[in-house]
Amino acid sequence: MRNLCMTVSFDGTNYYGFQSQPDGNTIQDHLEEAIRQLTGEKIKIIGSGRTDAGVHAYRQVFNFHTQSAIPLERWCLALNGRLPKDIVILEAREVKPGFHSRHSAKRKTYRYTINANQYPDVFLRHLQLHHPGILDIDAMKEAVTYLIGTFDYTSFASRHSTKQNHVRTIYDAHIEVDRSKCREGHPRDQGVIELFITGNGFLQHMVRIIVGTLLQVGEGKRNPVDIQRILEAKDRSAAGPTAEGKGLMLWNVEYNFMEDKPEPPSFALDEVEEDEADSTE
Amino acid sequence: MRNLCMTVSFDGTNYYGFQSQPDGNTIQDHLEEAIRQLTGEKIKIIGSGRTDAGVHAYRQVFNFHTQSAIPLERWCLALNGRLPKDIVILEAREVKPGFHSRHSAKRKTYRYTINANQYPDVFLRHLQLHHPGILDIDAMKEAVTYLIGTFDYTSFASRHSTKQNHVRTIYDAHIEVDRSKCREGHPRDQGVIELFITGNGFLQHMVRIIVGTLLQVGEGKRNPVDIQRILEAKDRSAAGPTAEGKGLMLWNVEYNFMEDKPEPPSFALDEVEEDEADSTE
Structure with missing residues (x-):
């Protein structure tokens, strides 16, 4: 399994926030649907945190595990072609198995x-x-x-x-x-x-x-x-x-991508481990 | 009759251009309707030129003649309250009777x-x-x-x-x-x-x-x-x-508001006199 980490920019005006909700129409729903269309895999992505309805992201970060062999440099263009115009993936990188968009955020x-x-x-x-x-x-x-x-x-x-x-x-x-x-x-x-x-x-x-x-x-x-x-x-x-x-x-969300695994969590990040999301702005 | 000159900013995404058309939904239509709501007058405004469907304006200029006694400083706020959110009047000034947004443009x-x-x-x-x-x-x-x-x-x-x-x-x-x-x-x-x-x-x-x-x-x-x-x-x-x-x-559209009347027109402006609009971008 590969662990892929991506940076996404979105205009939140027309969405009910980042994280999936029963009512649908979230950024996460659209990202997961684009991945499904591209790879055939039904995947749950992990965001660095939630954002509320109408809130935007210049650089939100998420990761997911995939069996797909698609070369790294082709992911952005392939997913952007399957996403609405107000959601654009800016970067994709392959990360260590232990990387987690929320827990690893500094x-x-x-x-x-x-x-x-x-x-x-x-x-x-x-x-x-x-x-x-x-x-x-x-x-x-x-x-x-x-x-x-x-x-x-x-x-x-x-x-x-x-x-x-x-x-x-x-x-x-x-x-x-x-x-x-x-x-x-x-x-x-x-x-x-x-x-x-x-x-x-x-x-x-x-x-x-x-x-x-x-x-x-x-x-x-x-x-x-x-x-x-x-x-x-x-x-x-x-x-x-x-x-x-x-x-x-x-x-922006900052990471140390050079590390093998997340550092011992600080107090705030420790608590995050117990909870669904750190940021729910 | 007062001659009022205004500067308007608009996001042209959802309009069929500046100038009135049989199909409606132009910037001019909305400006004239806002003036009618405010003063009760059915007025034709004069734009500095046309802009095509989907084209925007940071500072388009138009003028019109009115009987209204509304103080100059109250026009912007009063009209903006009657305009859609993607059309905003930024400035209003009283100009000489001979001022014409198109002919007087430098x-x-x-x-x-x-x-x-x-x-x-x-x-x-x-x-x-x-x-x-x-x-x-x-x-x-x-x-x-x-x-x-x-x-x-x-x-x-x-x-x-x-x-x-x-x-x-x-x-x-x-x-x-x-x-x-x-x-x-x-x-x-x-x-x-x-x-x-x-x-x-x-x-x-x-x-x-x-x-x-x-x-x-x-x-x-x-x-x-x-x-x-x-x-x-x-x-x-x-x-x-x-x-x-x-x-x-x-x-931007530039004028010399200090002049009593338009300068003798240059070649390009001369031709404009015969035609409906100079710019139809």
């Missing part, structure tokens, strides 16, 4: 995009939360720094989280602002705000609740240091609302 | 986008022509320089062009390459190629035929200097095929 990065110009961008409207009100972006930049570290993120997790332990490590969180689409002489055009956040795992709705809270900081309803108090509360009601899914994109 | 710029990476970009698939084959981008960059000047562009015009005169001036034409989405270590990812072309007017399908011809240069089927021979032929069959509409975007 770091994940999400991007959340807020269009803070007065009017939305018609071309990227499916990828951006439009927030026309004036935001204090410097306050938001300060607020994200308080998220970095190892904390119990219960306040930033869905009440429906099935995880026993909500301790995660955020390695990096920062905001970039692109002002290239701002109209000249329009002070209400504040640019496109992108939050990049990297961690060893994310709880259900975690990035979206962080964004909903950051927007309250930007609107002056909270102070940046309130993030510390919210973390300490370990209570979902201490944080802000859950921002819309369409602004969220799984940006 | 320069127009189009952008054409070719994704020359091995696999398409799922998020921008409605805005890019995907060309996975290897292209000689330097040859394409050289080829576009031969387009700059005042020429008879008959070879680059649709056979259905209704214009008497095909002489136009191209002020600038250049290619930019964005490699930010290229996968590391994948030589077949050549980046996203953007052609920007600025002129005093464009003939029907002109930019798309230029792009179809440039792609043949990139594929090694023609030499860059062939552009000169094609121009001299004044024969549509001398040029390449018409590239898909979805990669084309009306990028």
Whole structure:
């Protein structure tokens, strides 16, 4: 049996999320159907984690075991020809038998995009939360720094989280602002705000609740240091609302493909072993 | 009567072009309907030119005369609330009575986008022509320089062009390459190629035929200097095929809003006076 690992990019607008569901129409369903058409095998793929309905992925990773002898370099083109236009496989590699997209993942990065110009961008409207009100972006930049570290993120997790332990490590969180689409002489055009956040795992709705809270900081309803108090509360009601899914994109999943087998799992990854998925954003 | 001039951005994917047609579902139809809902007036708007089905506009310009006393700053928001999500008005200004979006235009710029990476970009698939084959981008960059000047562009015009005169001036034409989405270590990812072309007017399908011809240069089927021979032929069959509409975007239309009335028209603009529209890309 070969173990194949692939990187897939998808526009989640028209799907009920990554992972298979009774109602169908998920990314996983389409990937498994394309593999079935190509190889004749009925295979269950393993994703690096779930993504919610309407959430996108620039680089989601999955793996599966196959008997197929199709040469590695032909898989992408062959599967892309059998997939809808909003799902594209970007890379395929053969990995060690023990590789597991979820357990072997070292770091994940999400991007959340807020269009803070007065009017939305018609071309990227499916990828951006439009927030026309004036935001204090410097306050938001300060607020994200308080998220970095190892904390119990219960306040930033869905009440429906099935995880026993909500301790995660955020390695990096920062905001970039692109002002290239701002109209000249329009002070209400504040640019496109992108939050990049990297961690060893994310709880259900975690990035979206962080964004909903950051927007309250930007609107002056909270102070940046309130993030510390919210973390300490370990209570979902201490944080802000859950921002819309369409602004969220799984940006990258990092592995060490050179290793023979997964390293001893860290605390967060240990817990993942017990549970179906680490990330359910 | 007030004369209002507006800048509109639209995703042309789901429309039969800018200008009203018997079959309906054009950008103009939706703009006129939104104005009617807002003011009660049945108005014909004047666009800076037509765009074909599936073609987009970052900044299309139109004007119309109205009796409405609605303050200038309220028009954008009021109309955007009555427009579909893929049409957004970005700016509104009051102009002199003699201003005419088509006759008063000084320069127009189009952008054409070719994704020359091995696999398409799922998020921008409605805005890019995907060309996975290897292209000689330097040859394409050289080829576009031969387009700059005042020429008879008959070879680059649709056979259905209704214009008497095909002489136009191209002020600038250049290619930019964005490699930010290229996968590391994948030589077949050549980046996203953007052609920007600025002129005093464009003939029907002109930019798309230029792009179809440039792609043949990139594929090694023609030499860059062939552009000169094609121009001299004044024969549509001398040029390449018409590239898909979805990669084309009306990028900008330039005016001199400080002038009291339009300058004496140049040759190309003179001809426009006789004809319905200058650009029918």
